[in-house]
Amino acid sequence: MSEHDYSPLTEHIPSQDQRVRFLVESGQTDEANTLLDAVLERPDPRTGWHRVAMLVNRAIAAWRLDRLTLALELAAEGWTELDAERPEGRTAAHTLGLLGHLIDSMGHRRAALDMLRLSVEVARGTEDDATLAACLQRLGGTLNMLASQEASENAGAVFAESRSLLAEGLSLVEGGRVHRSLLVAHARSLVGVGRLAEAEEECSRALLLAEAADDGWAAATARWVLACSARDRDDLVPARALAAEALDGVERTGDTTLIHRFAEDLADICAGLGDHRGEANALRRGLAASRKVTETLKEAMGQALEQRRLAVQAHRAAVAAREAAARDPLTGLVNRLGLERSAPRLIKRTASKGRVPWLVLVDVDWFKDVNDDAGHAAGDAALREIAQLLRRECRADDLVARWAGDEFVILLVDATENRLDAGPVVAERIRAAVDTHDWRTVLGKTTRPPTVSIGVAAGPSQLDQLFTAADVALYRAKQQGRNRVEVQPPPEDKGFTPRQSLSGS
Known part of the structure; x- marks a missing residue:
């Protein structure tokens, strides 16, 4: 058998891959395994259906070589790429046929038949005789195998369908492996419908052609068909010899x-x-x-x-x-990166519900003095304590973040409170919570307890705009004595009149 003879379509399969199949079907398994490993190591630029065909062809070779894990990987990769491609043209038809054949080998005959029928349908659209003949051969051969397992009342109809398809295939090609395979499969369908003399004549011719071409697969299958015919004639002794030779060959x-x-x-x-x-x-x-x-x-x-x-x-x-x-290791809050990742989505979601997104910018007053008087460890403890207070005064859905150093940011989302007061109200709760908190456990009695200055802004749909506005308000809170809340209204909303400042003094 020529190594280019196994398929009427070879231009989409690399030559070395063709040789792997030739070696497999000639029973040269060691050489086939070595060559398969070699072709798998080399990258190939093929895309689309040409790549799918190559992958499925390799999967079939791996399956025949008992490398089932590799076969499954290659088949899955090919099938995945196949899903993205519309089946059209010679390569698509041939590839669908190859994949159907592989699926049938894996024991999924019904699914294989669906794919093989699709391959024939696509092949008919190509108006290419060789492509259609190959697809008809695979479908007819699979139907023969199905009929061999069907109850007797159903087998005849399946064999008849197969015979019709295979006869059509034989009318399209002459010579080559596909022609030999069609002859053998057609002979098996003739046995199935009781036309034994025709089947034996056709199968004997196929056997001679297969042996001349060193086509071990076709020769083994031809002997099996002859064995089936002899069995149906009740000539069991020659049937046994032929079936034994067929099994050895396959x-x-x-x-x-x-x-x-x-x-x-x-x-x-x-x-x-x-x-x-x-x-x-x-x-x-x-x-x-x-x-x-x-x-x-x-x-x-x-x-x-x-x-x-x-x-x-x-x-x-x-x-x-x-x-x-995206999380601050000291306080456990979201950090600046986390805020910048999440804020646009939360702001958009809040605005889409007709609600006002609020940004609350919190800065710890005189925090450097806390570090200087009580030490950095105490300062870190104070920041953790403030983070807990912020969480306590906000809802679970609100985004609480440590922006940098002693600065925190809170993004209020889906506020159900009065849209003109939600931000200032939450900000004042935070200011009061920090101001009235018992700091003696953390800082002792001598260090001045921390307070916070807060800037609040609402309205703009961009984080940087909200932050800029809140920063202006925060600066005002610092300038006006600290430990207070200042609100910066959105410049485009002249009717927006929340409380402009809240002070704890």
Whole structure:
């Protein structure tokens, strides 16, 4: 078999990837594994459907080589990219067919049939005979496998549909691997509808072509079809020999779906002959193929679960790092970065509800004296105490932040109080709470207890505008004696007349 012969469409598959499939289907597994590792290490510039086709082709090769975890990763990557692409053109049709074939190998036949039917539909739109023939071959072959497992009353109809599709495919191409595969599959559908003589003639021709081309997969499948026909004729001795050769051949290709099917048929033939040893051996081989897939899938699922756990863990760590970067370690309040990140969203949300966003700017009076008289440790304790007072006087939804040093910012959101008084009222509660707080535990009796000066602003929809206005009010509070609240009305709202100043003196 030529390494370029496995598909009528090769321009979208890198040449080395084509050779991997050739080696797999020729039973040269060591060489195939080595080459697959090599192609996976090299970056490829393909995009769109060409990249999807390459990934799915690699996934099929990995699956045949019993590297199921790799196959699942490649298939998932290809399927993800496929979701973003509209199925159209030769490459799309071929790729859908490849993915349907892979899904069927993984045991999801119904889902595979849906995808294979879509591949045929897309292929018909290309008006390309080779593309359509390949897609018809995959769909017809899968229907044959389904019919082999259907109850007898349903099998005939499924085989008839398959025969019609495969006959159409045979009318489109002559020569090559797809033609050989169509011949074998069409012969199997003929066996299914009872036309045994035609099936045997067609399948014998396909077997000769497969052997001449060194096409191990087609040769093994042709022997299986001949075995099925001999079994239906009740010629069980030649049927057993053909089925045994077919199973030996398909085991070399690593096609677990066919291994399981051929093994079951061989076991049935052996049972009919009273060959219980042969029956048991065939069942063991089929079971071994199924168990290998199941165990590897379990391992792959375990690895996927572990990867998901690590991804969740990494996400949580990243979130925690972002939160830590946005939080003040001394007071536990949001820091300047956190305020700048959150404020635009909160201001917008408040304004969208027809409410006034308020910004309260708090500055500790004479804080340098606190540090000088009581020490920096006591000063830090005082800042933590003020942070707790701010939290106590604000609602849970309000954003309380340490801006810098001894300066704090509070953003009042969704205020339900009178829109003209919400900011000043909260600010006055804060001023009074600090002024009347018992500071002796933190600062002792000799250090002058701290007070706060507060600037309040409302109205503008931008944080920097609110901050500038509140800073003007704060400066006024400092100039007019400290330990007081000053309000800066929005300049565009001439009707805005909250209390202009509140003093604790």
